[in-house]
Amino acid sequence: MRRLLQLKEFGVAYEGGGDNSALALEAVDLEIRAGEKLALVGESGSGKTTLALALASLLPSHARRFGTMAWEASEPRPGGDIGFVFQDPGGSLNPVRPVGDTIAEVVRIHRHQDRRTAMRMTLTLLDQVRLPDPERIARAYPHQLSGGQRQRVALAAALAGDPKILVADEPTSALDTVVQAAVIELIQSLTTTAGMTLIFISHDIALVSEFADRIAVFRSGRLVEVGTPDEIIFAPGQAYTRHLIEAHRAVGF
Amino acid sequence: MRPLLQVSGLTKAFKRGGRGVPAVQDVSFDIGPAETLALVGPSGSGKSTLARLVTRLIEPDGGSILFEGEDILRLKPKAMRAMRARLQIVFQDPGSAFNPRATVSRAIADSLKIHTGFSQGERRTRVRDLLERVRLNPDLAERSIHDLSGGQRQRVAIARAMASSPTLIVLDEAVSALDVSVRAEILHLLKRLQRETRVAYLFITHDLGVVRAIADRVAVLDDGRIVEHGSAQEIIATPQSPTAQALVAAVPRLRLQAQ
Numbered sequence A: 001m002r003r004l005l006q007l008k009e010f011g012v013a014y015e016g017g018g019d020n021s022a023l024a025l026e027a028v029d030l031e032i033r034a035g036e037k038l039a040l041v042g043e044s045g046s047g048k049t050t051l052a053l054a055l056a057s058l059l060p061s062h063a064r065r066f067g068t069m070a071w072e073a074s075e076p077r078p079g080g081d082i083g084f085v086f087q088d089p090g091g092s093l094n095p096v097r098p099v100g101d102t103i104a105e106v107v108r109i110h111r112h113q114d115r116r117t118a119m120r121m122t123l124t125l126l127d128q129v130r131l132p133d134p135e136r137i138a139r140a141y142p143h144q145l146s147g148g149q150r151q152r153v154a155l156a157a158a159l160a161g162d163p164k165i166l167v168a169d170e171p172t173s174a175l176d177t178v179v180q181a182a183v184i185e186l187i188q189s190l191t192t193t194a195g196m197t198l199i200f201i202s203h204d205i206a207l208v209s210e211f212a213d214r215i216a217v218f219r220s221g222r223l224v225e226v227g228t229p230d231e232i233i234f235a236p237g238q239a240y241t242r243h244l245i246e247a248h249r250a251v252g253f
Numbered sequence B: 001m002r003p004l005l006q007v008s009g010l011t012k013a014f015k016r017g018g019r020g021v022p023a024v025q026d027v028s029f030d031i032g033p034a035e036t037l038a039l040v041g042p043s044g045s046g047k048s049t050l051a052r053l054v055t056r057l058i059e060p061d062g063g064s065i066l067f068e069g070e071d072i073l074r075l076k077p078k079a080m081r082a083m084r085a086r087l088q089i090v091f092q093d094p095g096s097a098f099n100p101r102a103t104v105s106r107a108i109a110d111s112l113k114i115h116t117g118f119s120q121g122e123r124r125t126r127v128r129d130l131l132e133r134v135r136l137n138p139d140l141a142e143r144s145i146h147d148l149s150g151g152q153r154q155r156v157a158i159a160r161a162m163a164s165s166p167t168l169i170v171l172d173e174a175v176s177a178l179d180v181s182v183r184a185e186i187l188h189l190l191k192r193l194q195r196e197t198r199v200a201y202l203f204i205t206h207d208l209g210v211v212r213a214i215a216d217r218v219a220v221l222d223d224g225r226i227v228e229h230g231s232a233q234e235i236i237a238t239p240q241s242p243t244a245q246a247l248v249a250a251v252p253r254l255r256l257q258a259q
Helices: A048-055 A099-111 A115-128 A134-139 A147-159 A177-194 A205-209 A229-234 A239-251 B047-054 B077-084 B104-115 B120-133 B150-162 B180-197 B208-214 B232-237 B242-250
Strands: A003-014 A022-033 A037-041 A063-071 A082-085 A165-169 A197-202 A214-219 A222-227 B005-016 B019-031 B036-040 B062-067 B087-090 B168-172 B200-205 B217-222 B225-231
Touching (some): A022 A048, A022 A222, A048 A063, A048 A165, A099 A134, A115 A147, A165 A177, A177 A197, A205 A239, A222 A229, A239 B180, A239 B208, B019 B062, B036 B047, B047 B200, B077 B087, B104 B120, B104 B150, B180 B200, B180 B208, B208 B242
Parallel strands (some): A037 A214, A082 A165, A165 A197, B036 B200, B087 B168
Antiparallel strands (some): A003 A022, A214 A222, B005 B019
């Protein structure tokens, strides 16, 4: 697989807030490959979301980056080359606009289409994320949709710029398990079909072991280890990874 | 043995657009002392409505709820308040259940003040005991709840529920918002507290992985009705209804073997 990005001694610190600047991410060496499904796994405070935001150039202004983040090609433009889905889909949808308008705007800006074409492409996108009756959904406001429908709409908006990379940060943590399984299957099949790179952030190592090509385990801002699911699940090199697996065995299947 | 909680024919509809939409339809179940019954179902199946009905935060349209042999739907407000000492509820989001500026000790002491006749000095001692029981560092007692992690907040919520020595706690998606590893710790804590105090749990969740970890029996809800019930083992191994089968299939599994 072609290399997409190389991180060397990469770190992020959040400044201010009275305390000394807190190191959210420290000394990360990681290669990301074009077209792979890479899972970033860890608990709250592990730095996994900070890394996702850094990849997407979405770090807040009080964040300071150090080390190197070297893209093979030019740095991707947020919203266009790189799409995001967050845990709370409400955050990426305008509450007072029909969801179809929100998606169509991304299509117009990033795919340079006129209004009519953008709306037609929006309906195709809503169909691709397997929402029944795309025309009705396009006219709906976010609050009129269920949590699962909203996350599918957010996914359609993330794909609207025709990105090469999709970053999904805990996209199913607020959903029930049945809806979660359906949304995971959808993300997996859409990214596979389009040959996109998927960067999927989760606290659930079992969930990502079902579809990731590689799993990177984070703890307290550091990369603990990275490997294929078989390596990570069957031959974890670190005690912390074994701890995450044991936790799953206690509360999963 | 007489059940601790006996729910019969419970029914509730909500008004939406001028007509009644049924949320809970003719639901019956019981729970014995020191037992854990899980109510499992997808979003919108009526399980959170049931949690609120059983604790009488909302009133049903029909049916009866016998708790410790008393029909709680007939209790006057004052008697119901007294009953709440033994019938507690813990919600999914521990943040929203507290005054965010309250300290840990204050949140627990308030529950003691409402439900017990303890003096201020006794309350202080009891808060320390409760923090110890839920394995929270006593140094956190004067911290604001806002400063705690999600797992720590849920420990405070459990300590507060335990403060009035309940015989039943309704846990409404109480571990759903937590990381897997923190979830495992909280379930472990709940099981230990049950062994120590014989408290019963009505555990509301959409996650059969959690059910496997904690429940004795399971009732599967869909569209406001119980569609299947049995032991946790039975339901997970041989789910009969399409709802239960979908819930079993949806639990994330560790990749089982090298592919």
